[in-house]
Amino acid sequence: MQQKTKINIIGAGISGLTAGCYLQMNGFDTELFEKHSIPGGLCTSWEKGEYTIDGCAHWILGTDKGSGFYNMWSELLNLKQIPFHHHDERLSIEVKEHADKYGSKVFHVYTNCEQMRTYLMDIAPEDKKVIDQYIHDIKVLQEFETPPLMDKLPLIPSIIRGIKMSRYLKLLFILLKQKKQTNFVLARKFQNPFVREGFMNLFDEQEVSMLVFNFPMAVFDQKSAGYPIGGSLKWSQRIADRYTELGGKIHYNTPVKKILTENDAAVGLLVRNDVIHTCDAVVSAADWYKSVFDFLDGKYVDDKILRLRDEKEMDLYYSVLLVTFGLKRDYKEQPHFIRFPITTQLESPCGTKWDRLETHFYHYDPTLAPEGKTVMACSFYTKNGQYWIDLRKNDRKKYREEKLKFIASIVDRLEERHPGIKDDIEMTDFATPATIYRYTNNWQGSAQGWLPGDKMLSKPPVGFLLPGLKNYYYSSMWSRPGGGLPVAINQGRDVTKYICKQFNVPFKTMKVEQK
Numbered sequence: 001m002q003q004k005t006k007i008n009i010i011g012a013g014i015s016g017l018t019a020g021c022y023l024q025m026n027g028f029d030t031e032l033f034e035k036h037s038i039p040g041g042l043c044t045s046w047e048k049g050e051y052t053i054d055g056c057a058h059w060i061l062g063t064d065k066g067s068g069f070y071n072m073w074s075e076l077l078n079l080k081q082i083p084f085h086h087h088d089e090r091l092s093i094e095v096k097e098h099a100d101k102y103g104s105k106v107f108h109v110y111t112n113c114e115q116m117r118t119y120l121m122d123i124a125p126e127d128k129k130v131i132d133q134y135i136h137d138i139k140v141l142q143e144f145e146t147p148p149l150m151d152k153l154p155l156i157p158s159i160i161r162g163i164k165m166s167r168y169l170k171l172l173f174i175l176l177k178q179k180k181q182t183n184f185v186l187a188r189k190f191q192n193p194f195v196r197e198g199f200m201n202l203f204d205e206q207e208v209s210m211l212v213f214n215f216p217m218a219v220f221d222q223k224s225a226g227y228p229i230g231g232s233l234k235w236s237q238r239i240a241d242r243y244t245e246l247g248g249k250i251h252y253n254t255p256v257k258k259i260l261t262e263n264d265a266a267v268g269l270l271v272r273n274d275v276i277h278t279c280d281a282v283v284s285a286a287d288w289y290k291s292v293f294d295f296l297d298g299k300y301v302d303d304k305i306l307r308l309r310d311e312k313e314m315d316l317y318y319s320v321l322l323v324t325f326g327l328k329r330d331y332k333e334q335p336h337f338i339r340f341p342i343t344t345q346l347e348s349p350c351g352t353k354w355d356r357l358e359t360h361f362y363h364y365d366p367t368l369a370p371e372g373k374t375v376m377a378c379s380f381y382t383k384n385g386q387y388w389i390d391l392r393k394n395d396r397k398k399y400r401e402e403k404l405k406f407i408a409s410i411v412d413r414l415e416e417r418h419p420g421i422k423d424d425i426e427m428t429d430f431a432t433p434a435t436i437y438r439y440t441n442n443w444q445g446s447a448q449g450w451l452p453g454d455k456m457l458s459k460p461p462v463g464f465l466l467p468g469l470k471n472y473y474y475s476s477m478w479s480r481p482g483g484g485l486p487v488a489i490n491q492g493r494d495v496t497k498y499i500c501k502q503f504n505v506p507f508k509t510m511k512v513e514q515k
């Protein structure tokens, strides 16, 4: 019997797990090496007392039909067995200057396009043309299965495939058009000052391509972007279970130190306690920087990689300060996710300042807190995650003190907004960029790899290969700007297709029955 090709995978985040599943489906013999004691990487949750803190999924694209990602997740999971919560409102934004015609300063963003159209028309009938165009821009994205899975049709003659693919030229045109439309550009088209201010604040006063907003909106509208009840770790655990069912093996608590090479080909991994695991090929699904500059000592690089390292090619995605509270009341009357202005600016010791606070009440997930209680998280995005990483490394005492000070300043501002909330706090947790780095090794604590910016549609910044190195493949959220769970599964699937081609194996997938 011919021996199977042996592939060692680094990292049991969603990218590593999904790559592992698809490689197993295609007859490769894989083993996964993970530094942490649990699967999931960034897609995680943790317990503190009677509360569960969620570190990731507010929503996952493709949890039901109507998105190309559904086809992928259903190759790995029985989605019908997973309870999802679908939000009616994606977010609420309290604006500073103007109120709507009913006197409310809260701008609502509904997940249902028609509800959003009705809401906007009610407030701003004078802006009918802009509103119709805005809703159209979202709905037109629903005409396409994104990403298109053409491998589902292997027997279709190439000419028909060509015609099918040519439809996607239209999508490309739409994407390029929408890419130029930022929330600021769109906001300025509205005459109504309240709606204008609402759109200006979609991304916390930042200017971002509307595509970043519209693409998920198209999926929300189809009720295919649910939040998995039970939280992110359960989601990751389900994929880890699928991987082991397919015959894969996971080594937890096994940090990889080096990728071993011979004659410029990857031949194995050096892990904890200097144990060597040989193989025919390596897939790294761990942090991009670590993979290139630590595991391989920066020996296989080109100018582009060096520009990425020097942050001249792309901007890093923000890191996150995630402060979570366990509250002894369920706060069901509060919107699940609202961003509102604060009277005194909040400043982190890393130098980042915020004029707004966002509160995320998880009262829609009863599994995270005992009955009558809830979990509430405040997230803060920073470009200076490295400050926290260095502080924790160099001065643990100050790190702890700064954390406590930051929490206290948030509690003060929460108390202004919700008098009495201070007394309801039973649990406090603060995950800093140093926490992200400690548990996942992600460079500078980045939460989603690279920032999409205006490079969202350009060539992937990090390819499958490294120059001059054979039998090494790369696949993770760092492969595409914006990262996220859909990128992770898409990459895991695509890298498998690529490896299949290299080893002359016809790519195949196995659907899990959805019932």
Ligand SMILES: Cc1cc2nc3c(=O)[nH]c(=O)nc-3n(C[C@H](O)[C@H](O)[C@H](O)COP(=O)(O)OP(=O)(O)OC[C@H]3O[C@@H](n4cnc5c(N)ncnc54)[C@H](O)[C@@H]3O)c2cc1C
Pocket (backbone or CB within 6 Å): 010, 011, 012, 013, 014, 015, 016, 033, 034, 035, 036, 039, 040, 041, 042, 043, 055, 056, 057, 058, 059, 060, 061, 254, 255, 256, 257, 285, 286, 287, 290, 320, 322, 439, 440, 441, 442, 446, 447, 448, 449, 475, 476, 477, 478, 483, 484, 485, 486, 488
């Ligand atoms: C606060 C927050 C909220 C988010 N919300 C969403 C959301 O709502 N929807 C969404 O789609 N995405 C969201 N994301 C992004 C999403 O979590 C990530 O993009 C995705 O999980 C990345 O998966 P990955 O496998 O590519 O990387 P990672 O999760 O970073 O996995 C890499 C794995 O490699 C392991 N590793 C690293 N170094 C080594 C080593 N030396 N040896 C062995 N193992 C190693 C790590 O421990 C980790 O398990 C969020 C992220 C954060 C931080």
